[in-house]
Amino acid sequence: MAISKIGVLGAGTMGAGIAQVSVEAGFTVVLVDVVPAVVEKAAKGLDKAWAKAVDKGKKTAEDVAGFGKLLSTGTDTALLADCDIIIEAIIENIDIKKKVHAQLSEICKPETILATNTSALSITEIAAATSRPDKVVGMHFFNPVPVMKLVEVIPGAETTQDVVDATVDMSKKIGKEPVVAKEVPGFIVNRILVPYINEAGMVFQEGTASAAEIDKAMKLGAGMPMGPLALADLVGIDIVLAICDYFWKEFGDSKYRASLAFRQKVRAGHLGMKTGKGFYDYK
Numbered sequence: 337m338a339i340s341k342i343g344v345l346g347a348g349t350m351g352a353g354i355a356q357v358s359v360e361a362g363f364t365v366v367l368v369d370v371v372p373a374v375v376e377k378a379a380k381g382l383d384k385a386w387a388k389a390v391d392k393g394k395k396t397a398e399d400v401a402g403f404g405k406l407l408s409t410g411t412d413t414a415l416l417a418d419c420d421i422i423i424e425a426i427i428e429n430i431d432i433k434k435k436v437h438a439q440l441s442e443i444c445k446p447e448t449i450l451a452t453n454t455s456a457l458s459i460t461e462i463a464a465a466t467s468r469p470d471k472v473v474g475m476h477f478f479n480p481v482p483v484m485k486l487v488e489v490i491p492g493a494e495t496t497q498d499v500v501d502a503t504v505d506m507s508k509k510i511g512k513e514p515v516v517a518k519e520v521p522g523f524i525v526n527r528i529l530v531p532y533i534n535e536a537g538m539v540f541q542e543g544t545a546s547a548a549e550i551d552k553a554m555k556l557g558a559g560m561p562m563g564p565l566a567l568a569d570l571v572g573i574d575i576v577l578a579i580c581d582y583f584w585k586e587f588g589d590s591k592y593r594a595s596l597a598f599r600q601k602v603r604a605g606h607l608g609m610k611t612g613k614g615f616y617d618y619k
């Protein structure tokens with residue numbers, strides 16, 4: 337299963353990052369989002385990231401010119417039809433993901449691998465909505481994608497070993513360290529990380545300390561690269577909340593109940609960096 341052309345569906349923070357590292361590794365990449373403004377924002381963001389890399393001496397102008405030739409963007413999912421793998425990085429909603437993968441499995445060539453960048457959802461359930469459940473696999477990237485080295489590769493119930501091997505191989509080629517994980521809610525990282533972030537939300541709502549003090553404590557006392565509430569802002573408080581609610585539903589264990597501080601911020605539309613406000617102000 338040779339992979340030379342990568343499709344990325346969803347041009348938000350994660351999709352743009354996946355497209356960036358794939359292009360930098362020399363793959364031909366098609367980045368698609370059905371919302372034109374999202375594609376434009378992603379393309380501008382990539383130009384800015386590469387200009388910064390040239391300024392820092394990490395890339396040359398020739399490198400960047402080459403990236404431009406490898407990357408194409410658009411709003412029509414039909415552009416993905418001849419890709420060897422499509423990495424879907426759209427909204428974390430199982431019904432929408434199922435619908436989109438069902439459509440992709442109709443328009444793509446028979447051998448195309450359908451990968452879903454999901455933080456916690458069932459690969460098997462998404463795969464079952466397609467006409468090729470043996471070629472659907474989870475590929476969980478971490479934010480910021482250009483910096484974080486890990487990709488969790490998650491086979492669904494029917495994913496073949498060939499598909500897992502090709503996904504692991506491709507992950508290495510784009511500079512990532514793949515770890516294969518079984519399909520359980522949250523896989524490895526989010527199963528551990530999200531309850532930790534959620535507990536910080538509990539500590540905040542109980543008034544133990546301010547957001548800045550909680551983050552300072554975890555950075556200086558536990559060696560974390562950033563505090564848990566700043567991390568919630570980076571990931572998106574809505575995403576953290578959705579994962580907590582999903583864990584509670586799937587495991588039926590009240591230890592996964594979400595912090596009310598998160599729920600209130602989501603209700604207020606304060607989702608973190610992407611809305612300019614979360615536990616901190618980014619405007």
Ligand code: 3HC
Pocket residue numbers: 454455477478479480481482483484526529561562567571575
């Ligand atoms: N995009 C691209 N590059 C970025 C970046 C971004 N958003 N943020 C930082 N960087 C780069 C910088 O350009 C810099 O690169 P350089 O070394 O080439 O100059 C490098 O990262 C270090 O950045 P800074 O010096 O500005 O800042 P820090 O040293 O504090 O690092 C950080 C920032 C990498 C974000 C670090 O704080 C960190 O590792 N935080 C933890 C992030 C984390 O846990 N992510 C996982 C979230 S969970 C997830 O995504 C799963 C999901 O399903 C919920």
